[in-house]
Amino acid sequence: MNSDKIKLYGTLTIGFIAAVLEFVFHLPNYAQLIISILGLLLALIMFIDMIKVLKSGNFGIDLLAITAIVATIVLGQYWAGWIVLLMLTGGDTLEEYAANKAKSELKSLLDNTPSKAHLLKDGNVTDVDIDDVKVGDKILVRPKEQVPVDGLVIDGQSEIDESSLTGESVPVNVSNGSHVMSGSINGENPFQIKAEKIAADSEYQAIVKLVKESETHPAKFVRLADRYAVPFTLIAYIIAGVAWYVSKDPVRIAQVLVVASPCPLILAAPIAFVSGMSRTSRNGIIIKSGTALEKLNSAKTVAFDKTGTITKGKLVVDEFRTTNHFDEKTVMSYAASIEQNSSHVMAEAIVDYARSNNVALKKTDDLKEVTAEGIVGKVEGHIVKVGQAGFVTKEVVDEVKGSGVYVSIDNQYAGVYSLLDQIRPESKSTIAKLKDFGIKNILMISGDKKEATEMVASEVGITKSYPTSLPADKVKIIDGLDKEYHPTVMVGDGVNDAPALALADVGIAMGYKGANAASESADAVILQDDLSKVSTAVKIAHDTMKVAREAVLIGIFICIALMLIAAFGLIPTIIGAMLQEVVDTVAILYALRARSDRL
Numbered sequence: 001m002n003s004d005k006i007k008l009y010g011t012l013t014i015g016f017i018a019a020v021l022e023f024v025f026h027l028p029n030y031a032q033l034i035i036s037i038l039g040l041l042l043a044l045i046m047f048i049d050m051i052k053v054l055k056s057g058n059f060g061i062d063l064l065a066i067t068a069i070v071a072t073i074v075l076g077q078y079w080a081g082w083i084v085l086l087m088l089t090g091g092d093t094l095e096e097y098a099a100n101k102a103k104s105e106l107k108s109l110l111d112n113t114p115s116k117a118h119l120l121k122d123g124n125v126t127d128v129d130i131d132d133v134k135v136g137d138k139i140l141v142r143p144k145e146q147v148p149v150d151g152l153v154i155d156g157q158s159e160i161d162e163s164s165l166t167g168e169s170v171p172v173n174v175s176n177g178s179h180v181m182s183g184s185i186n187g188e189n190p191f192q193i194k195a196e197k198i199a200a201d202s203e204y205q206a207i208v209k210l211v212k213e214s215e216t217h218p219a220k221f222v223r224l225a226d227r228y229a230v231p232f233t234l235i236a237y238i239i240a241g242v243a244w245y246v247s248k249d250p251v252r253i254a255q256v257l258v259v260a261s262p263c264p265l266i267l268a269a270p271i272a273f274v275s276g277m278s279r280t281s282r283n284g285i286i287i288k289s290g291t292a293l294e295k296l297n298s299a300k301t302v303a304f305d306k307t308g309t310i311t312k313g314k315l316v317v318d319e320f321r322t323t324n325h326f327d328e329k330t331v332m333s334y335a336a337s338i339e340q341n342s343s344h345v346m347a348e349a350i351v352d353y354a355r356s357n358n359v360a361l362k363k364t365d366d367l368k369e370v371t372a373e374g375i376v377g378k379v380e381g382h383i384v385k386v387g388q389a390g391f392v393t394k395e396v397v398d399e400v401k402g403s404g405v406y407v408s409i410d411n412q413y414a415g416v417y418s419l420l421d422q423i424r425p426e427s428k429s430t431i432a433k434l435k436d437f438g439i440k441n442i443l444m445i446s447g448d449k450k451e452a453t454e455m456v457a458s459e460v461g462i463t464k465s466y467p468t469s470l471p472a473d474k475v476k477i478i479d480g481l482d483k484e485y486h487p488t489v490m491v492g493d494g495v496n497d498a499p500a501l502a503l504a505d506v507g508i509a510m511g512y513k514g515a516n517a518a519s520e521s522a523d524a525v526i527l528q529d530d531l532s533k534v535s536t537a538v539k540i541a542h543d544t545m546k547v548a549r550e551a552v553l554i555g556i557f558i559c560i561a562l563m564l565i566a567a568f569g570l571i572p573t574i575i576g577a578m579l580q581e582v583v584d585t586v587a588i589l590y591a592l593r594a595r596s597d598r599l
Contacts, residue, residue, distance in 0.1 A: 007042070008089040014038045015082050035078045039085055043069045046088075064233055068257040072573055075254045083577035084258055114182060114204065117148035120192060130199040137195045141186050149195045150202040153178045156191025160184040232556055236260035236563060243567035252569060258576040259562035268551035268587040275594035276544025283597070284528040285537050292523035295487040295505045296541035302439050302534070303478060303500070305492035306446035306456055309510055309531065311421040313493070315346055317353040318402050322415040329359055331415040334384045335407045337362040338377050342369060346405050349419050350386070382409050402452065421452070426532040427460045433535035435461075437542065441485050445469050445477055445500070474500035491534055508534060543599040551591040558583050 018031035043066050065088055072081035119128045120138040130148050133139065138154070141147055147160065159171040162184045171187060174180055180193060183204030199205055240256035273290050280287050287293050307313050322328050336354030339347035340361055354361065367377035374387015385408045389397045392406040393413040400418035407415045431442060444465040446453045453467035466477055478488055478500050490497070490504035493511075501507030501522045509522035510531070526533040562583075566576055593599065 004089065008086075011038065011042075011082070011085050011089045015086065018082070032076070032078045035082045036073045039069050039073045039078070039081045042085060042088075063229075064236055064257065064260050067237075068254070068260065071254045071257050072577075075251055077251065077254050077258075077573040080254065080258055080573035080577045083574060084580070114146045114148040114199075118142065133195050133199060135195055135198060139193050139195055140190060141180075141193060142190050143186055143188050145186050147180050147182050147184045147186065147193070149182045149193075149199050150197040151180055151193030151195045153180060154192050154194050156189060158189035158191050159187035161187070228552060228556060232260075232559075235560060239560075239563045239567050243569075247569065249569070251573070252567065254573045255566040255569065255571055255576055256563050258573050259566050259571065259579060260559055267584065268555055268591045269548045271588055272544060272548035272551055272591035272594040275592055276540055276547075279544070279595050279597065280524075280537060280540050283533065283536055283540065284526065284530070285533050285540075286525045286527065287537070288523050288525075292506050293541050293544060296489065296524075296538050297545040299439055299487050299489045299506065299538065301441040301443065301481060301485040301487075302434055302489040302491065303443040303445050303504070304462070305474075305490075305497050306444055306448055306453060307421055308493040309491055309497075310427045310444060310456055310460060310462075311423050314422060315349040315403065315419040316422055317349055317417050318420040319400065319418040320353065320415065321398060323398070324412055324414060326409065326414040328415075329357075331407055331409070332357065333359045333362060334379045334382065334409060335386050335405075335415070335417070337364050337379050338367070338375055338384050338386050340364075341367050341377070342375050344375075346403065346417075346419055347375075350405060350417055353417070383411065384409055385411075401455065421456070423456060423459055424531050426530060430532045430535045431461045433532075434538060437535070437538050439538070441481075443477070445474050471497075471499050475503050478503050489534075491531075508537065544594045547591060547594040547599070551587050554590055555583060555587040558586065 014034055018035050021027045021034075022031035046066050065084070068084050069081055072078065072084065114130055116127055117130050117133050118140040119126045119133070120140050125140055133149050139148060139151060141158075143158075153174050153176055155176065157173075157175040160174055160180060161171055162181065172184075174191065179196070181204065182199070182202035236257060240253045240260075243252040243256055244250055273293065276293055277287050277290065280293075304310050320328070320332065322331050332354050336351045336359065339350045341364060351361075362379050365378040367375065369375045370387070370391065373391040374385060376383065376385045378384070385392045386405060389404065389406045392408040393411070395413040397404070397406055397413060398416050400416060402418040402420040405417040405419060406413070407417075434442060442462050442464070444453065444457045444462045446456075446465070446467055447469055448467060450467040453465050457463070457465035466473070469477065474490075474497065478490060481488055487505035489506045489508060490500045491508045491510070492498075492501055493509065497509075501509060506524065507522035508524045508526065510529075511522075511525040511527060524537060526537075562571065562576065562579060565571055571579070
């Protein structure tokens with residue numbers, strides 16, 4: 001049992017004993033004594049905690065609660081003091097309950113961690129602990145079971161549910177050659193996979209690690225009420241002092257201060273905050289810390305990596321031209337036939353382009369791949385070269401706007417492919433939404449050449465781009481931004497983005513493909529292959545902070561109104577203490593609105 005519950009149960013027990021002494025045995029002095037001892041003890045504990053807060057440079061709003069407890073006990077309003085104690089100890093327990101309720105979506109990942117795998121070996125199936133699975137092991141995934149580790153489907157066909165990982169509710173078809181992520185739920189048919197990662201490195205465990213980090217990182221914003229602590233405390237003391245001075249009745253001090261107890265203010269901000277983090281989780285985004293959500297709300301700069309972030313990270317043929325009177329289909333067939341034997345990323349685009357144009361691939365001979373230059377081989381007796389211009393031909397070649405892959409047949413220049421990285425369809429609208437949120441300084445930092453970087457930046461609406469940037473350059477760019485452009489947000493997907501993600505005030509990793517280095521360096525991870533989640537995260541941050549502030553201000557205004565009424569002696573101390581529970585309820589319910597997607 002934690003200390004908050006011990007304090008609550010202790011307060012309830014003391015109240016019960018005091019009630020028996022006063023109302024059964026008619027011993028009010030003893031009832032007052034034990035309540036006073038408890039009240040002063042808890043007030044002392046709170047005072048010591050408050051001193052620690054003051055030493056850290058912050059002003060804690062707990063001073064009001066301490067004053068209210070002491071005032072009610074000194075002035076003989078011990079039952080009102082007990083109610084204030086009950087409110088404070090019960091408030092801590094209520095905060096814990098509300099926080100756990102709000103982050104239920106985060107905890108669901110931990111609750112469903114795969115633990116067993118069906119190992120296939122020599123025709124037999126053996127259940128083994130998930131940590132015993134090795135890369136290359138064959139695993140059977142039965143109907144309705146979770147995929148235990150990241151793997152490649154080698155036999156069977158089924159539909160899997162990836163909603164707990166990506167937020168996508170539509171089942172995904174998988175068959176031979178499909179990659180599946182651990183934590184996915186299988187449908188009706190069994191299938192076999194070859195383990196590509198051990199459990200500790202698999203996608204689900206990486207996400208679980210992020211969830212654990214999000215639960216352990218303290219959020220500086222949870223004491224939002226402390227920003228209003230000084231003026232609110234002064235207002236309470238002024239109202240209480242004036243009421244005493246005018247009425248000449250010291251009980252007015254207790255009557256005012258019991259309704260000024262700050263419990264709803266202390267509760268409202270953290271509950272709204274955890275609720276907002278729960279909402280990001282439901283939307284396919286894991287926020288590691290509350291501080292990241294706060295900084296997203298006030299971000300002044302967002303910097304994007306290009307490849308794999310603004311773009312899909314997959315090259316496609318944008319244009320294909322032939323020259324020297326070569327037949328287009330012949331050049332396409334010969335080039336694709338050669339490239340089907342290459343592992344280069346550009347080769348896949350050329351082969352896919354041929355197949356999409358229904359061009360048949362042919363048998364090849366004498367293949368030789370030259371590192372960083374290209375590949376050469378024979379097709380139907382002709383020498384075919386595919387690659388860099390200088391490797392392919394000595395003729396003057398055509399300029400292309402993308403990455404050029406050149407082709408020669410029998411040492412004669414035959415044609416050129418222009419390859420471009422596809423821009424994500426949601427990139428342009430995401431940039432526009434960020435501008436609507438007031439973020440005007442939007443950058444693109446890329447390792448790609450100037451022409452490609454500027455072309456993509458212009459297409460999506462980014463006016464400032466930094467081409468040919470190595471990881472160290474990305475760090476210098478982020479670090480060199482003036483203070484007026486902070487907080488900064490960096491969005492990336494790869495290992496080369498990790499240093500910049502770690503340096504930025506908020507690093508956001510596109511973690512859909514399991515870029516672990518980027519994800520571990522980032523403050524937030526997007527679990528879906530969808531860049532628009534960046535603007536969604538910013539919107540949720542804005543909504544969460546708005547709800548948190550409103551909840552705090554609602555608590556303040558209600559308390560001030562009750563203080564003014566109490567100053568005229570219209571609210572007895574015990575009734576005023578009870579009214580605080582009503583204020584608590586209003587503040588908490590309002591703060592929980594931050595969980596809703598309909599704000």
